Amino acid sequence: MDNSNLGSSDRLLLAAINLISERGYNGVTTQEIATAAGLSEKTLFRHFGTKQKLLEAAFDRYHYAEEMKKLFKEKLVWDLETDLLTVCRTYHEIMNRNRKMIQISLKDEVQLPGFKERTQQHPLQLLEILTNYFIAMGEQGKMIRTNPEMQAFAFMMAHFGAFINDLDAGKNYPHIKLEPFMQESVRIFARALTP
Amino acid sequence: MDNSNLGSSDRLLLAAINLISERGYNGVTTQEIATAAGLSEKTLFRHFGTKQKLLEAAFDRYHYAEEMKKLFKEKLVWDLETDLLTVCRTYHEIMNRNRKMIQISLKDEVQLPGFKERTQQHPLQLLEILTNYFIAMGEQGKMIRTNPEMQAFAFMMAHFGAFINDLDAGKNYPHIKLEPFMQESVRIFARALTP
DNA sequence: TGATGATGTCAGTAAGTACTGACAGTCAGA
DNA sequence: TCTGACTGTCAGTACTTACTGACATCATCA
Numbered sequence: 001m002d003n004s005n006l007g008s009s010d011r012l013l014l015a016a017i018n019l020i021s022e023r024g025y026n027g028v029t030t031q032e033i034a035t036a037a038g039l040s041e042k043t044l045f046r047h048f049g050t051k052q053k054l055l056e057a058a059f060d061r062y063h064y065a066e067e068m069k070k071l072f073k074e075k076l077v078w079d080l081e082t083d084l085l086t087v088c089r090t091y092h093e094i095m096n097r098n099r100k101m102i103q104i105s106l107k108d109e110v111q112l113p114g115f116k117e118r119t120q121q122h123p124l125q126l127l128e129i130l131t132n133y134f135i136a137m138g139e140q141g142k143m144i145r146t147n148p149e150m151q152a153f154a155f156m157m158a159h160f161g162a163f164i165n166d167l168d169a170g171k172n173y174p175h176i177k178l179e180p181f182m183q184e185s186v187r188i189f190a191r192a193l194t195p
Numbered sequence: 196m197d198n199s200n201l202g203s204s205d206r207l208l209l210a211a212i213n214l215i216s217e218r219g220y221n222g223v224t225t226q227e228i229a230t231a232a233g234l235s236e237k238t239l240f241r242h243f244g245t246k247q248k249l250l251e252a253a254f255d256r257y258h259y260a261e262e263m264k265k266l267f268k269e270k271l272v273w274d275l276e277t278d279l280l281t282v283c284r285t286y287h288e289i290m291n292r293n294r295k296m297i298q299i300s301l302k303d304e305v306q307l308p309g310f311k312e313r314t315q316q317h318p319l320q321l322l323e324i325l326t327n328y329f330i331a332m333g334e335q336g337k338m339i340r341t342n343p344e345m346q347a348f349a350f351m352m353a354h355f356g357a358f359i360n361d362l363d364a365g366k367n368y369p370h371i372k373l374e375p376f377m378q379e380s381v382r383i384f385a386r387a388l389t390p
Numbered sequence: 391t392g393a394t395g396a397t398g399t400c401a402g403t404a405a406g407t408a409c410t411g412a413c414a415g416t417c418a419g420a
Numbered sequence: 421t422c423t424g425a426c427t428g429t430c431a432g433t434a435c436t437t438a439c440t441g442a443c444a445t446c447a448t449c450a
Contacts, residue, residue, distance in 0.1 A: 008396080024302060026221035029437065040398050045439060087305035091266040107219060107302045148381040153371055157380075158349055161356025176348055185352075203426080240409060241411060293437050 008193070009047050011037040013058045024107040025055065060100070070127050080142060081190040088159050090183050091126060091152045103167060111147060127152055135192075139174035143193050158185050204242050208253045215270060215279035219302045220250065254296065267324055275337060276385040278328070283354050283377050286321060290358045295317040322347055331386075337390050346388060353380050 006014070019028040025048035030051050034041040048054040072090070077082050095102065127149075134148035162181055201209070210231035214223040225246050243249040265286070271278050290297065322344075326346040329343035359377055 017270055024221065026219065030436080030439085032214040041282055041439090042399080043397060046397085049439095051438065060373060147379050150371070150376060151383065153376060154380045154383055156352055157356035157360065157376075159356070160360060161352035161354070164359050165352065165355065176345070181348065181352075184342050185349045188346065188387040189383065192383040225409085236409090237429080238427060241427085244409095246408065331413080 008037070008039055008043060012047060012054065013061055014042055014130070016054050016058050017100050017104070020055065020058075021103040021107075025104070030054075030170070048064060055104075072133075073178055076133065078140065078142065080194060081138060081186055084155070084186040085182065086125075087130060087133075088186065089154070091156070091159050092178065092182070095160075106164075106167075129155055130156065140143065142193065144195050151189075155185070155189050171192075203232070203234055207239055207242060207249065208232065208256055208387075212253050212295045212299070213250050215250065215253075216298040216302075216388055220299070225249075236279055246316075252297075261278060267328075272330065273335065273337070274291060275389060278352070279381040279384055280377065282325060282328075283350070283381065285359060285374065286354050287377070288350070290355075294342070296361070301359075301362075325351065336390065339390050346384075350380070350384050 012033065015033050019033055019036060030044055031041050032042045037044075044054065048057060072087070075086050075090070078169075080151070095165060128150035131149045134152055137143035138145035138148065159182075162178070166178065207228065211223075211228050212250075214231060221384070225239055226236050228249070228303060229239045239249065243252060267282070270281050270367035290305055325347035326344045329338060329347055332338035354377075357373070361373065
């Protein structure tokens with residue numbers, strides 16, 4: 001990765017995220033991070049003071065939140081199959097942007113207060129939005145009215161599972177691709193939930 | 196945990212699995228493992244030689260495989276809803292037994308050849324079995340015949356996601372319990388896949 | 391030119407940690 | 421009672437690693 005156009009802090013942050021997401025916090029040395037950033041270890045400490053603060057800075061800078069609600073409100077067209085596809089496309093998009101942070105949070109040897117909570121904010125938000133959407137669809141007679149939250153949860157879990165499964169560059173099930181999976185899962189849920 | 200009835204090796208293995216699954220390989224010292232086992236560090240090295248070999252021994256001893264196929268062949272009754280419930284119950288059972296090993300494998304700082312592969316053997320097996328089951332059900336006219344592998348994959352991913360989500364003692368969605376989730380997911384897939 | 395700010399080099403400290411050797415204690419079984 | 425297997429203690433080695441201080445370099449800009 002050539003980040004020579006970026007400032008030193010940014011290069012260090014990116015290198016830290018890359019390495020830590022692959023090998024874990026304790027599996028990477030400050031020396032390695034600095035070298036990967038094309039800088040000296042001394043510079044790393046001049047910028048961030050400690051290794052822990054480097055990770056905190058990376059965390060503050062590269063997490064994306066709050067965009068979920070907006071994305072949904074603007075895009076839904078109140079057709080179950082269409083909307084489910086939008087939802088899971090958006091979901092995978094956001095999860096992919098946060099991929100490395102989620103990987104770090106999964107490994108999670110570090111004791112960063114609020115680290116896990118913040119990376120897991122998105123799924124929680126999505127569950128709430130999707131549940132409300134299912135309820136509204138039920139009231140419009142476009143969906144069966146049985147167990148909206150659990151159904152939303154099941155839909156989410158299917159895509160969460162697929163995302164986690166794909167974290168290591170999709171090595172588990174190499175013949176299964178994301179796009180057809182999204183389409184089939186939407187078909188299944190649409191058929192099951194349509195009155 | 197009181198394992199005073201077990202032999203020294205077993206106590207060390209159990210302590211290692213517990214600690215490493217929580218904090219990662221590099222996050223735990225041999226001293227801590229020995230203390231947690233109620234033994235001295237020296238004894239740990241007398242038994243296993245190196246920290247790495249301790250983990251390998253734990254891995255060899257506490258992974259469960261090969262039982263999936265048997266379990267299924269004996270239990271299926273060729274009714275979609277019943278069988279799906281059996282499948283996902285068995286799945287969660289096996290995943291839970293392997294819980295700590297899967298956690299270690301997720302953190303995965305260690306370079307154990309074949310470690311990930313072996314912990315991920317079960318899902319692969321299950322996908323194959325479930326796909327063949329879907330095909331057979333289709334031939335019997337008890338299921339729609341469209342995309343059996345992807346449908347099996349979607350069902351698996353839903354439960355894989357739910358399992359991973361539950362790994363940290365179910366802290367993410369505390370109000371959602373496993374059993375009702377299993378039932379609802381089975382209902383969804385049964386409704387979607389029945390002709 | 392000279393000052394400033396960011397960086398590199400290098401030597402070094404302090405702590406942690408995997409791992410060893412020597413020696414002693416305990417306890418079951420012959 | 422003797423033996424042998426197992427364990428603990430303790431001191432210590434060798435290596436790694438987060439982090440620091442002193443000093444040099446270099447580009448920019450007034």
